[in-house]
Amino acid sequence: MSQRWAWAEIDLRAYAHNVRAIVADTTTHRVWAVVKADAYGHGAVECARVALDAGAQGLCVALVDEGVALRRAGIAAPILVMSEQPPGEHRAIVANGLIATVYNETTIESLAQTAAELEISCSVHLKVDTGMHRVGVAAIDAVARAQCVRAEPWLSLDGIYSHLATADDPTRNDVTERQARMFAGVLNDLKDAGIDVSDRHLENSAGALRHVAEILRLDSRVGIATYGIAGDAASNSFGGNVSVHLAPVMSLKARVSHVQVLDAGEAVSYGLRRPLTQRSTIATLPLGYADGVRRGLWQEGEVLIGGKRRRFAGVITMDQVMVDCGNDTVCVGDEAVLIGTQGTETIGANDWARLLGTIGYEVTCGISARIPRVYLR
Ligand SMILES: Cc1ncc(COP(=O)(O)O)c(C=O)c1O
Secondary structure (H helix, E strand, C coil): CCCCCEEEEEEHHHHHHHHHHHHHHCCCCCEEEECHHHHHHCCHHHHHHHHHHCCCCEEEECCHHHHHHHHHCCCCCCEEECCCCCHHHHHHHHHCCCEEEECCHHHHHHHHHHHHHHCCCEEEEEEEECCCCCCCEEHHHHHHHHHHHHCCCCEEEEEEECCCCCCCCHHHHHHHHHHHHHHHHHHHHHHHCCCCCCEEEEECHHHHHCCCCHHHCCEEEECHHHHCCCCECCCCECCCCCCCCCCCCEEEEEECCEEEEECCCCCCCHHHCCCCCCCEEEEEECCCHHHCCCHHHCCCCEEEECCEEEEECCCCCCCCEEEECCCCCCCCCCEEEEEEEECCEEECHHHHHHHHCCCHHHHHHCCCCCCCEEEEC
């Protein structure tokens, strides 16, 4: 195990709490835990196991490799790959018993041929575009595409789903309602055509927690909320009242690797950009932008050391950052918190996101593989 003085703590107790709370809140339907992108940087295998124990119905990934890694870890639960994949990936989907997403006829044909060759039935979910306009079959063509799948003896149409574009924006509830209505229409058309599909899912975190399409009694695919992060960084909320208490799962920590006291007028790091206004203790931490501590944080971002909020003393470098600790005493080995809580102070992924003009998703996904994950169980 790495002894690096920079690590991410992944609190699996908090993750289990969040999944359980979300499952309990959505009593009328089931929850798929979204663990793509290494569980948004939290560690897919560990999170997947905990999510299933906590009541998730299945798992969602973006890539075939992500699904295969879960299978290799011994996870037997349903795993949905959430978009169509190139033909070269179809063999791995079928052989590993992953659920394929389809929306184009060419993909259906290629997948069916692969499944026939392997003589393994492949479970399929049809993705419908109800307004996000990223991927999916147009709603008007959904029944015809479902019939294409059903015509293939080695494909089993087990699911149908769509994705919401504005669920965390309360000023655009009309868009979400329109999407939900369109999806409900597709479900009705399928029923009229005599096509029964068991898994039907629509909502993401914001949709599920705000119960935007509760009346449809659908399943949901929940990612960011399970990691204890609100979808909208600006308001640090899901865009409306949410009754579920969520706990942050990831903390980013480091130990002070070097300490120096510099005089007023001295400056630190590339460009010597911000001369010190007083004699100050400067603590170096051994992590930088190659670890996901984005360079854009240096002017406004903060770090917790000794229970206090501290500013960066200069620009963030690739592997190290320097922190201005004023006239406090700091020692090599002291713990610093870049994301998380120390004493009474907390810095959240969404605090970074606001400074960087992004979303919490990008912050945790950006904590690179160089940072060892330490799991709290
Ligand atoms: C198709 C799909 N469903 C569900 C999710 C989960 O969204 P969230 O993390 O907002 O819950 C994502 C995330 O990007 C997605 O792409």
